[in-house]
Amino acid sequence: MTVIIISINAGSSSLKTTLFIEEDDAAGNKNLRRLGSAEISAINQPPAKLKYKRGSYKDTAELGQIHDHTGAFEHALNAFVTDSEIPEVSKKEDIQYACHRVVQGGRFREDQLLTKETFDIINKLSDLAPLHNAAAVSLMLACHRHLPKVINVACFDSGFHQTMPDYVKSYAIDQKIAEQKGLRKYGFHGLSYKYMTRRIARHLGKPESELNMIALHLGSGASACAIKNGESIDTTMGLTPVSGLPGGTRTGDIDPSLVFHYTSDASALSPNSTKDLHISTAEEILNKQSGWKALTGTTDFSKIADPNAPDTHKLAFNIFVDRVVGYIGNYYVKLGGNVDALVFAGGIGEKSVYLREVVTQKVSCLGFTLDHEKNQNAAEGGDVVDIGSSDKQRTLVCETDEDYEMAWNTAMHPQRATSSTLW
Ligand SMILES: Nc1ncnc2c1ncn2[C@@H]1O[C@H](COP(=O)(O)OP(=O)(O)O)[C@@H](O)[C@H]1O
Ligand SMILES: CC(=O)OP(=O)(O)O
């Protein structure tokens, strides 16, 4: 039987969806082949923009009529179903599984088949992550409406970090209140780190359980992770994705008191709140009105990572490099200096030759190396590329893939044959 999986990856202002088909290779091993993908960005700042890909075919369009994640999902689904070059999916009923990226998964470690009970738990977690989980919840409801027979799987970005020790997960606050309200470090980008761990272990010819690395997922949301024996022992994001490294519109680490000096309305509801989604003015400032956008006026890091950029952009670049190398040093110590690889991933990590050059130069005192030609040509190299000149402590670029990770976990899910509709 043909198995079709759709990966649904809701960002705070974008939606990425990818269709995969499960196949067996010549040796009888399970394989996933990408049939097509649709990425809709700027959902909250119309007109939304579509990038559609199928094999070597690419299309872009402006979608003036789309204002929310549900509308974006309906558009993507319709594009796949009506694309005659994807004959495997000619009607919605051809899709058997939908996997959803859920940023804040609370106590969940492993991916879950979605039932009414798990849906309610994820919905409640929206209080802790209003900017991320609410979109995922709306897309689960959209799947329930448009693909009622599909088996839904929730894939948690926080799950990979459950292995962090208690003293890393805990903040120095009253532990009774912390326990009551779930106030601790969760960490995110876990789907990406899980994917990288598997891919890098294979690349280095090591079992995952022996792999030690410092991984950098540098996208419009950016984080770093210390991975020891294949497991997360620390990461830079915390209770929410705002802490750690700065991002396109996020502050990253700041003195927590700063926001009360920045505005006298910190706890007032932001005008962007809705009946179901409550965002404070403080959350709005820290998550949406800061980062590269506040410093430079653009969230396009290719304009910032440029040696000839204006001074405002240089300040943003230097802030980013400073925080990134600070965490590399921190994690090098936490790994006891036993590091197989420093790995660059995410839109910035994979594409910015200049950022990799400056960061690697600054951490060369820890033994990391860079071959300038390999760094320059990394984009042509495939999904994991060596850009260093040392065999002992490698410098790598990894093309990470959260959508594949979700579909792979769904393909391998032990209970996925169980019939499970939402309700
Ligand atoms: N050539 C480039 N140089 C530097 N940054 C880039 C380049 N191309 C894309 N980026 C940046 O990558 C980021 C998006 O990364 P990505 O991982 O795709 O994002 P998201 O967090 O939305 O999943 C944006 O900040 C974008 O400006
Ligand atoms: C967790 C997170 O910050 O995700 P993204 O980088 O997709 O915004």
Ligand SMILES: [Mg+2]
């Ligand atoms: Mg991302």
